[in-house]
C-alpha cells in the first residue's frame with residue numbers, strides 16, 4: 001500500500017484530516033450497525049445535548065508500525081472498557097467492547113496510508129468519542145447518541161530528545177472528590193483550559209493538581225498521571241478516586257514490577273514528600289513518559305535530583321522497556337499488542 005506523501009518527522013500534534021472515519025448512531029435504544037464514511041463533518045440540531053449540557057466522553061490511542069512492519073495498537077481493550085465506564089457515569093449508552101475494537105480495525109485499515117513508517121517516531125492518533133445528539137433543553141440525558149472514531153497522523157512527541165519540563169502547583173482544582181475526575185470527558189478539559197493557558201503565560205509547561213478536598217495530596221496534571229521514583233528506586237504513583245486511570249501508567253507499573261524487578265506502589269502521595277523523590281514523570285499515550293525536572297510551589301522550587309538535562313535513570317528504563325514492548329523489540333505481556341489485519 002502506497003503511503004501518503006507526508007514529511008512524518010515534521011508533523012506536530014495538530015488535526016489533519018484523513019480519508020475515512022467510523023460512525024455509529026444510537027436511536028430507540030439500540031446502536032445501528034456502523035459505517036465508514038468520507039464525511040468529516042457532523043450536522044446536528046442547534047439544541048443537541050452535546051452543545052447545551054456537554055454530554056460527551058472520549059478516548060485516545062495510537063496505531064503505529066512495528067520493527068517487523070506490522071500495524072498495531074496498544075491495549076485497545078482497555079480504551080474500550082474505560083469508555084464504557086465514562087459513558088455509564090454520564091448516562092450514555094455503552095458502546096460494546098468488541099464493536100469498539102472492530103471500529104479500531106476498520107478505521108486504521110481504511111487510513112493505513114497515513115500510518116507512519118517504523119522509525120519515523122510518528123503515529124496515527126485515533127480519537128473515539130461519543131455525544132448526545134438529539135435536542136435537549138430541560139436538563140436530562142439525550143436519548144440519541146453518536147459514536148465516532150477518526151484518525152490523524154501526529155509527529156514524534158519528543159523532537160531531539162526528551163527534555164525535562166517545569167510544572168507548577170495549581171491554585172485551580174481539576175476534579176472534585178466525588179466528581180468526574182476518573183472518567184475521560186470533555187467537560188474535565190473545558191474547565192482546565194484557563195489553568196493551562198495561565199500556566200503557559202507564567203512560563204510553566206503543566207499544572208500539578210492537588211486533591212480538591214485538602215489540597216495536600218498530589219493528583220495528576222490536566223492530561224497525564226504522575227509516577228515518582230524514590231531515592232531507593234521504588235516506583236510510586238498517586239492513588240485517588242478522582243484520577244483518570246491512565247493505561248500508560250498502569251502498563252508502566254506492571255513493567256516496573258514484572259520486567260525491571262522494582263517495587264511499584266499505588267498510594268497516596270503528599271505534596272510535602274515530593275521534595276524527597278529522586279525522579280518524576282508524567283505518563284500518557286502521547287509521550288509515554290515526559291520527565292519532570294522542576295516543580296514550583298508558589299515560589300518554592302523543588303528540583304528533582306535527575307535535573308533539567310535528561311530523564312532520570314529509572315524513568316529512562318521504564319520508558320525504554322515500554323516503548324520496546326510497543327515497538328516489538330521486547331516480548332509483550334499477553335494481549336498488549338493488537339495487530340490490525
Ligand SMILES: *Cc1c(COP(=O)(O)O)cnc(C)c1O
Pocket residue numbers: 060184220221222223224225244245246247248249283284285286
Ligand atoms: C487520557 C488521560 C490520561 C492518560 O491516559 P492514557 O490512557 O495513558 O493515555 C491521564 N489523565 C487524564 C486526565 C486523561 O484524560
